[in-house]
Amino acid sequence: MKLALSSEFPLALCSAAVEIAPLPPERLLALAAEPAAAFLAPGGDAWVGLGAARWLGGDFEDTAALWAGVADDSPGAPAPVALGALPFRLGETPDALWRGLVPGGVILPERLYIQQDGRAWLRLTLPAREAGALPHRLARGAAALAALPAIEAEPLPGLTELDEGDAPQRYAQAVTEAVTRIRAGELDKVVLARRMRVAFDTAPAPAAVLRRLSERHPGAVRYAWRYAGKVWLGATPESLVRQDGRRLSTEALAGTRTPERAAELLASAKERLEHAIVVDAVRNAIAPLVHALPPPAAPVIRQLRGLAHLHTPIEATLREDADFLALVRALHPTPAVCGLPTDRAATLLAALEPQPRGLYAGPVLRMAADGSGHAVVALRGAVLDGRFAVVPAGAGIVDGSDGEEELAETRTKQRTVLDALRGNS
Numbered sequence: 483m484k485l486a487l488s489s490e491f492p493l494a495l496c497s498a499a500v501e502i503a504p505l506p507p508e509r510l511l512a513l514a515a516e517p518a519a520a521f522l523a524p525g526g527d528a529w530v531g532l533g534a535a536r537w538l539g540g541d542f543e544d545t546a547a548l549w550a551g552v553a554d555d556s557p558g559a560p561a562p563v564a565l566g567a568l569p570f571r572l573g574e575t576p577d578a579l580w581r582g583l584v585p586g587g588v589i590l591p592e593r594l595y596i597q598q599d600g601r602a603w604l605r606l607t608l609p610a611r612e613a614g615a616l617p618h619r620l621a622r623g624a625a626a627l628a629a630l631p632a633i634e635a636e637p638l639p640g641l642t643e644l645d646e647g648d649a650p651q652r653y654a655q656a657v658t659e660a661v662t663r664i665r666a667g668e669l670d671k672v673v674l675a676r677r678m679r680v681a682f683d684t685a686p687a688p689a690a691v692l693r694r695l696s697e698r699h700p701g702a703v704r705y706a707w708r709y710a711g712k713v714w715l716g717a718t719p720e721s722l723v724r725q726d727g728r729r730l731s732t733e734a735l736a737g738t739r740t741p742e743r744a745a746e747l748l749a750s751a752k753e754r755l756e757h758a759i760v761v762d763a764v765r766n767a768i769a770p771l772v773h774a775l776p777p778p779a780a781p782v783i784r785q786l787r788g789l790a791h792l793h794t795p796i797e798a799t800l801r802e803d804a805d806f807l808a809l810v811r812a813l814h815p816t817p818a819v820c821g822l823p824t825d826r827a828a829t830l831l832a833a834l835e836p837q838p839r840g841l842y843a844g845p846v847l848r849m850a851a852d853g854s855g856h857a858v859v860a861l862r863g864a865v866l867d868g869r870f871a872v873v874p875a876g877a878g879i880v881d882g883s884d885g886e887e888e889l890a891e892t893r894t895k896q897r898t899v900l901d902a903l904r905g906n907s
């Protein structure tokens with residue numbers, strides 16, 4: 483996999499930041515710039531990028547290309563941060579829904595809103611030849627942000643679920659087919675996804691949708707990627723990997739029930755198997771990149787709004803030669819969103835799912851030049867396309883899975899997003 487640095491972006495950049503009054507980070511999506519990317523972490527830290535000073539499309543091998551030749555005039559302020567959304571599968575042909583949003587990429591934003599420990603900054607990164615304009619552009623940018631209307635607080639338009647035809651039955655049949663393949667010994671697990679479509683009365687403001695997700699899921703990472711007039715956004719409970727210094731944290735999150743039935747998770751052999759497959763795969767993926775791997779902890783129940791999952795945290799110390807995007811590449815896709823063995827599961831899900839995955843279940847990330855970063859799995863999201871929204875969700879299939887039950891599980895996951903689209907908070 484190779485990273486291409488588009489030649490339309492200048493080699494030398496200058497960057498400077500100014501402290502501003504914090505504002506709801508979702509509000510930044512009111513600005514029309516593209517691409518736009520948002521990464522809102524639990525606890526309030528947030529990054530929203532508008533426009534690209536650099537844009538690494540498609541692949542993500544050479545991280546250094548993002549940071550090379552950037553002169554920072556404000557070393558006292560939080561450093562530049564790159565933001566990105568990457569497809570589930572590189573090279574997949576997008577359908578009408580994903581066209582434009584795919585292949586996403588990693589951007590070094592031209593305008594970056596940074597919120598950290600309750601303080602906020604606006605950072606601008608421009609071609610080096612525009613360095614003289616930085617102070618003026620920063621002052622103008624800060625004033626523009628202060629003047630933004632509270633668009634995120636607008637009520638959302640009414641919403642209608644569209645007829646799914648026979649798609650639900652076809653999903654249940656695909657599950658049966660997958661179980662047959664698993665029983666035949668072809669693979670151990672595959673995650674099958676489906677999507678549903680809803681129509682708003684009028685096009686909603688993406689800032690208001692993201693805000694509803696934030697209100698309902700403050701413990702999730704809320705993310706957004708906007709391009710070509712469409713927005714992919716959501717509130718995911720699943721961390722792919724986080725790096726702070728040499729400290730690495732990741733997790734296995736698989737096995738699902740409604741909150742009322744959460745206790746069944748620990749008792750169910752099928753859910754424990756589905757989960758254990760993910761724990762093993764995550765440990766194997768990071769093993770070559772870390773110093774030592776403590777024995778796995780027993781899974782615990784993670785209660786979310788509207789859902790409960792089996793969860794195993796995994797922590798380790800990174801080797802000196804490992805970098806953040808190498809970790810992302812090593813871990814994605816986990817069997818929580820693809821299956822095991824990975825190649826066979828990826829082939830089977832591509833054959834059994836009626837639509838491409840696009841950015842669904844792909845990595846969404848923030849990263850800095852010091853090697854720190856956080857990548858999450860883009861789940862529990864929706865594509866906003868004018869008046870329409872499409873909500874993908876999947877479920878892990880192992881031996882013993884039942885078509886109707888897995889269909890119900892995808893519905894439960896979609897409901898967590900639909901409730902936010904309905905404007906409930």
Ligand SMILES: C=C(O[C@@H]1C=C(C(=O)O)C=C[C@H]1O)C(=O)O
Nearest residue numbers: 735736737738818875876877878
């Ligand atoms: C695939 C999704 O979720 C993943 C699959 C899970 C499962 O199969 O139990 C649980 C959490 C996620 O890792 C989704 O939300 O679309």
